[in-house]
Amino acid sequence: MQYTLLILVLPLLSFIVLGLVDSKWKPKVAGTIGTVVLGIITALSYYTAWEYFSMHRVAGVYEKLIPYNIEWLRFTEFLHINLGILLDPISVMMLVVISTISFMVNIYSLSYMHGEKGFERYYAFLSLFTFSMLGLVVATNIFQMYIFWELVGVSSYLLIGFYYTKPSAVAAAKKAFIVTRFADMFFLIGILILSFYTKTFDFSILTAEHTTVFAGSAGATFLGFGVISWAMAGIFIGGAGKSAMFPLQIWLPDAMEGPTPVSALIHAATMVVAGVFLVARFFPVYYFQTPEVLHGVAYIGAFTALFAAVIACVQTDIKRVLAFSTISQIAFMMVALGVSGYDGQEGTGYMASMFHLFTHAMFKALLFLGAGSVIHAVHSNEMKDMGGLRKYMPITNWTFLIACLAIAGIPPFSGFFSKDEILSASYEFSPYIGGIMTFAAALTAFYMFRLYYSIFWGKDYIIKAAAHGHDDHGHGHTPHESPFAMAFPLVFLAGVTCVAGFIPFGEFVSSTGAEYHIHINPTVAIMSVVVASVSIIIATLMYRKPTATPDKLAKTFSGLYKGASNRFYLDEVYMFITKKIIFNSVSRPLAWFDRHVIDATMDGFANTTQWVSVKIKGFQSGQVQQYAYVFLLGTLLITAIVLIF
Amino acid sequence: MNFLSLFVLIPALMMMGLFVSNSRKQIQFVVATGASLLMILSGIITYMYFIERAAGNAATMLFTADTVWYAPFNIHYSVGIDGISVAMLLLTSVIVFTGVFASWKIDPLPKEFFLWYSLLSIGVYGFFISTDLFTMFMYYEIALIPMYLLIGVWGSGRKEYGAMKLTLMLMGGSALLLVGILGIYYGSGATSMNILEIAKLHIPIELQRYFFPLTFMGFGVLGALFPFHTWSPDGHASAPTAVSMLHAGVLMKLGGYGAFRVAIYLMPDAAKEMSWFFLILTGISVVYGAFAAIRQTDLKYINAYSSVSHCGLVLFAILMLNETAMTGAILQMLSHGLMTALFFALIGMIYGRTHTRLITEMGGLMKILPFLGVSYVIAGLASLGLPSLSGFVAEMTIFVGSFQHTDTFHRVLTIVAITSIVITAVYILRVVGKILFGAVQDAHHEHLTDATWYERLSVVTLIIAIFAIGSAPFWISGLIHDSVIPVIGQLAK
């Protein structure tokens, strides 16, 4: 399957080409190039998927294929970075997801970003991002993954900061990069520890031969914990950074400063699931070597899911609502991995997590794109500027509704199936986690429909005089349905969302690679549907027509409300740490120390010499007799010294 | 006389050419041809080196030539190169070349400027090709002195102070160094000052205990070893563009190279015994420099401190005393040389336009100077270790290598050093965000013109080099790795 190499090469080429020509070509040309390339890639990935999954299994599992693998940089005889392509169920699945979404986003952007300054730059960055993401998922070894991990980080930095004249965008981009960079540091440390003990970077060795390679590290501990636990914890922190797990989630909401399609691509569908993908990659290692870390993943995930869901309920910027819902959904996947067992029906969680990753990518992208077309229409992110839009933009309305139902977990939409699996897996692990997750699911349904109603229903839309807000194109006061280029992706994704649930996902992807039969756990299923419907009804009552209930509630739980709407002041905490502690309490003193202590010492030598020189000038008195006197003293002194010693 | 001496000869000829040339055109012609010749020559050398190695020539040094110079002191004029020298020669040629174009329109006294510039490059080239302690030291000092006038006459800001400080502190370094060299020579009882000869002998350990620290610190001063780094901010801040490029790009590498080639290679026992102490110092400079850089507001100071941090990493890796880390150290020299040169070139060009280096007084330059802006971002990304740019390769090699050390102390220290990559990201993004992005601070900046052809030429050359190392590291790392082996052999002895 050598042709898979094209999947990596093409976007890189289009990045280089678009990057170099910059604004020398017509925007349309650049856009077309980018889109066409993506189209080809999508086709290729579908073909890959088809070919891969239509191969019959060896010993009941899909085998790992490595069609391409070259040595890029050699450290020691064991440790060397290879660049290659690893095909196994999850990577193929990711290929499909990524190419599909970014293809959609490319089409969508053709009209959404139409007339923006730096259109070519935008498409160049999109290609770069796609390249990095694809390279990440097909990585054959940790270091290749780390390389593309960093590239992903940078391209997201560039995309978030696309409107580089806008200070808030620049700040958001910087924040995103530094937070993820901070997490990557732990990732790197984890890699180093792991490779030090296992003497390899290679995934297939690490996961397949985990019994033998970890023999060397048996019993090795550092500060009381097993070294491998440290390593895997570090790697998980890396993943948590990208996947915005608590407490590293702070960058994601700000990242919404980027153009909306970018949010759809990066911060909904692809990049943020990199962390989940990473943990899934290492799943056998986590499961067999460091179960305690795996459980840690579950707990952190559960907390994040709840935490984000609560915040999402009170946000008023629609993109931020979606951002928090993303955090919470990613957390669902993490939990699923954390609670999963390994083989057979034990492996529900793993399968569910991947399944949810797949379905979530589709409907979350759909949601973002829908939000995008709304914003495109009303030039604002704020709920208060919206309402009653269903009359003006039917397609967006219907597709958005489908997505909401899917994420809320209403059958027959895709979300139901994947989420249901996750819940049942959590219940098998522990009722508490299960309970938390169910509650989070309920909140999900609630805030999504709050969002939906306040956009499309609620008060009627007031036609404003001047358009203001997010990205101005200045035209049209009356909101209108989006053009085809924007509508098509919505419809397409909606279609996928409707049918995706019926894909026999377990037959393709499972923890062992062996076939796995999805079975709906009736109790859990019914309960979750009921819970979801109830919260939808509540939302309907509160938001379908403008009522006073929301404000009343806000009053009664004012503490919670304020906290939630300020995201529980986490950003302030971070600000305090970075600004006050690191900048003012470390850097500034250091800089001062350097100038006024160390440097001063160096200058001190010089000044002392000068001072001495001034002090002793009296010796040169100009009196010849004194000269003779000193002369004589010198003579006698020398004599005395020599005679004594 | 063997053809390596061309590296010294060509700049000498440049100097003569400059003596006779009197119009700016002629001067430019002379230096441009000279620099390009050096570029080509280093390319040829690299090619020949690979050929030789491929032919199975396993000697430590290739193309060696040895002429007795001062028989009474066994001083020979002996040259030779291994992979590391080749890498350094390439680096030097690139930077000399780009430096020439970066100071294409230098004013006043272009003739004198390039005279000193050529003398400087004589020193640097000579240092890298010579295998004799005396000639090495001589070239080292030749490289130090032109700095004073270059900074003093063509510099900016507190140039007299900066120049004097830089010269004197580096002179102090060479004072330590000279004692160390004499100690090595007489301690080993060698009948020649040729490094390869001395390496065969064994210096008694109790002597090494004295002379290793002297030699290492002597070179360390030039390598910006904490706490002897303070010349770097003032010196670089006041130096003219090309000089900052050459100094931060190549001269600071003399420190690392010398520490590697002389201190460690000739006194391995003491190195093993004392490395822990210097490791702590270098570890400090890595983190300390990065933190200090966060708070600066002058572009050149920021870059100077980041150089302290990056060069600290070089010495740090050398002291890890294992082949991967040492390979990484040399790679880091290359990569830091290129990117810091790029930084200084860009800073110089921006300063030439905005007439300020304070990040508080700039903003939104990306819109006005797209070329310089993009290049600056690339330089920044290289410096914070983005894959496919040189910085990543070097740092990763260093970290992986250092982490292979069996001793926990070293591994923990490595982790401490790793934190620097985050801090680096912080200050790089701070600068980029402040000066390139956001709104335009100063209305006068609105109608600045973007880079001219010669500026573009020098910048693009550097960027290409950075990419070449970053995206295809295997050849250069192999080149270096083979030449690290002898030193490892010494350590194993």
Add this chain to the structure above:
Amino acid sequence: MDLLNNILSGSIPMEAYLGVSLIMFFAGVYGFLSRRSMLMILISIELMLNAADINFVVFNRYLFPGHLEGFYFALFTIAIAACETAVAIAIIINIYRNLTSVEVGNLDQMKE
């Protein structure tokens, strides 16, 4: 007492001469350091030189009577001393012409 006897009996011990020369020498040194007039200083220098001469002669006479090195040295020293004095006097006159004084203390135009 016996010293006196020796003097009377015409056989004076060498130490006596050495004592004299030593006293002369340091008298000269003292004079050089303390006198204000350059002429006095010159005289003091003469004392120092002559002390050395006495040494030579005495040593030669008492210790190494065989040959005449000491005497010759003394003679040459006297001659050289004469030259020195001549030159010195010339310079002092020159000083007097410039400063109208021979106070050594006035020679302090150049210092530090």
Add this chain to the structure above:
Amino acid sequence: MDYSSFLQMHEEFSLIVVMIFLLVYDIFAGEKALKYFQPVALLLLTAHTIINCVPRDAFSIAGGMFQYVPMQTYVKSILNVGTIIVLLQAHKFLNEDANRIKRGEFYFLTLSTLLGMYFMISSGNFLMFFIGLETASIPMATLVAFDKYNRKSAEAGAKYILSAVFASSISVFGMSLIYGSTGTLYFSDLPTLITGTPLQIMAFVFFAVGLFFKISLVPFHLWTPDVYEGAQTNITSYLSVISKGSAVFVLFTLLIKVFGNLVNQWQPILYGLAVVSITVANVFAIRQQNLKRFLAFSSISQAGYILLAIISGSAMGMASLVYYVLVYMFSNLAAFGVISVIEERTGKVKMDDYNGLYQTNPRLSFVMMLALFSLAGIPPFAGFFSKFFVFSAAAAQGYYVLVFIALLNTIISLYYYLLVIKAMFLNKSENPIETVKSDVPLKISFVICTLGILFVGLVSTVYTQIAALSFGM
């Protein structure tokens, strides 16, 4: 007794011939002929130098009074070349109406000091040595006071003669004690007789300070700056290079040939003196404004560096010492030459006056820069090599600490040398020194010095020649 053996003293005789010829020429030649006095004199001296530049086999005549070793030829040639350079630089000064009348004296005095040094160098007996020393120093006093209507010059002369006589009288006293304790004044007989009794040690110290005075080591240096400042600049350069150069060589030979048994006494003495001289001189130098004083202190610290070579007492030491003197001569004479020409034409000797010199006098400032860099020991100039060899000679005997101290001092010295360079190249001045025209002889002298500075280091044969004839303990 066969007096023909005296004729073996080639150098001395040919110099005496030149002197007498010039004396006669100066007295009897008419106005017309006197125009050519200086060219003739210089040509004669050059001839004298060339004739006597080839070493011969060692010999000893006059019953050991006069001892010749081949090395002396090199030393004497160095002194000759130095003298010639000084006279070239003095050419213009001596052609001024005020001085033309005294021209003959100038030459005669200079050459007689040179003759004195010859004898001092080749002496085999303390008497001979003493005569040489005085012959070298008494005319020097008159030279220092040469400019007799200038108060400073007179003062300098007085200071010089008084200190010199004081020093030599102490030295003579020391000699007398040596004679007393050993019974001989012949260098050849002394080594066995000097056994290190307290008296001898004291005698040695008394004797040695006479030379220390000439070399002007701290604390016997106090006369130096004043005399250097007061004397006419060409005299100063002569004083700083020629007489110092001869003295260090003699000191070295005496120490190893005569006082070899006292090595454990004189090595520590020189150690201390070296450290003190270098340091104190440097500390004084950094404050100096008058460039002649400045160079005076610098020359004191240079003398300190030379001591490193003497301490080693080895053949390597002697070679590096002679080499050092050679290089030092070129560098210092170049520096003094620039100062003298500027002082003569404009009367400016302060460092601030040199601000912006490069704009108006690029050539002079270039020569000055070369000289200063060479003095500071910067490659590729000769000074670097001489310093390195001296240090290496000391290090070979294990004096690492001393070398280290000396090196730290090179930082200070570099600092003050750079101050001058800063003044010339960096500083701007609204009224810089106007462009100075230098006459042909001066140009020649500069060319010689520059060539010396540039090539004596890079061309190793010079050193190897010297090293071939050097001897040590």
